[in-house]
Amino acid sequence: MKELTATLKEFCEKQELMRVAYIDGQGFPRAVPVWFVVIEDDYYFGTYSTSEKWKSIIRKPQVGWVIDGGEKPSYKGVSFYGRAEEVTDELRTLVYNELGKKYFGTTDDPTYKQIYGEVDDEKTGYLRLQPEGNSAWEY
Numbered sequence: 001m002k003e004l005t006a007t008l009k010e011f012c013e014k015q016e017l018m019r020v021a022y023i024d025g026q027g028f029p030r031a032v033p034v035w036f037v038v039i040e041d042d043y044y045f046g047t048y049s050t051s052e053k054w055k056s057i058i059r060k061p062q063v064g065w066v067i068d069g070g071e072k073p074s075y076k077g078v079s080f081y082g083r084a085e086e087v088t089d090e091l092r093t094l095v096y097n098e099l100g101k102k103y104f105g106t107t108d109d110p111t112y113k114q115i116y117g118e119v120d121d122e123k124t125g126y127l128r129l130q131p132e133g134n135s136a137w138e139y
Helices: 006-014 052-059 091-104 110-116
Strands: 018-023 029-034 037-039 042-048 062-071 074-086 124-138
Touching: 006 037, 006 062, 006 074, 006 124, 018 042, 018 052, 029 052, 037 091, 042 052, 042 091, 052 074, 052 124, 091 110, 091 124
Parallel strands: none
Antiparallel strands: 018 029, 018 062, 037 042, 042 124, 062 074, 074 124
16 A cells, blocks of 8 residues: 555545445445544544444445545545444544544534434444555645
């Protein structure tokens, strides 16, 4: 896998949205925006454990994701591919806390609790996206 420049790593960590691509239950490709955090070069997001997105990714864990942005004419981004896996260990608490800090400043925010519940809420699952390859651009 190509090593990202320090500029691109920082850019990716600061972006608000990541677009995740997967194959849905009917065999069609889907791409959806999600909130995410980067922890030690892996990408994490949470979603409802009853959602089609969750079920599809658990069933077929080969995924792609893109983080991009900028303003004309200065665009940059990275397109990744790799595998997803459910976070079931102590990382679950770390991902929960990092998402809360990134998007709400705290895990105590009522809107955050409404979306993600408590750290051990069974309605929310967390996925680790482990990159196996990428392509990047900086214009």
